[in-house]
Amino acid sequence: MITRLCLLAAALVLTGCVHNSTESALEVGSNQVQLRQIQSRAFDTTDKTKTLRTVISTLQDLGFVIDKADLELGSITATKLDGYALRMSVTVRPRNAKQLLVRANAQYQEAAVTDPAPYQSFFSSLSKSMFLTAQNVD
């Protein structure tokens, strides 16, 4: 019985992480709406350029090196190397007439970061630099 259990467990160990790797391309996290809430905050400003510049300096404070920046699209991509590779994209776009929506998504090594805690840390650092409160969005 134990031998069978062992064999079963060993087989699962070998195949547990195997899946069709092309499925990753269109993979969406467990809950798309929840993920957007975790990754987004609204700020009471309409100054896109200043917000993007603040995002850049916050990322630098956190040890990131900027990879790409685009004012038109409102996007910044950066990478942090500290024994690991952490890549992050931040987009800034108007939410309404008085607010901007900042969304960040991170990739740690080869996996998407879906845990809320790192995003809370990021937005807390960003709101300190912006002198504005990061507001949760519904």
Next chain:
Amino acid sequence: MRLLSLCCLAFLVVGCQTGIPEDALALKPDSLERRQRESRRFTGGKEADILAACSGVGQDMGFTIDESETKLGVLVASKTREASDAGSRFAMALLFGGNAANSMDKSQKIRLCIIVKPVAGKEGQEWVVRATFQRMVWNSYGQLTRLEGLSEPELYQQFFEKLSKSVFLEAQKI
């Protein structure tokens, strides 16, 4: 046997997990010190001129430009260089064999990011330039051995000395 099955189950539970370090996106106590080390203030000129001077310094040091966005004061450049010289690899091979020599660092890609930002309240007159370096190192087997940000103060000191000269040369149109 029971131990083996427990080990297998433990692998099952932790095998696919990868975790981001808790403080990866949090400000650290040395953030301010690092910002000061990586930044210098420049007076006069236009933002685009300062950025051009930065790109000149990058080129002086052999970097090639990967990305730029003038409207946000962003310049990203990189260079690939040997991480250890052929002489020391040869000596290592002679003393400890080919495997030891191959596991030594062979090549490295150094990335440089320069951000020019207007000083709050003095827009159009004063600028803060912040430079950050990081590098990836591979051994002779092509394995990535190091991923790190560079924090040596001398590196930044020398960079800004070169940049000060470049800003002057740019202003004089040399």
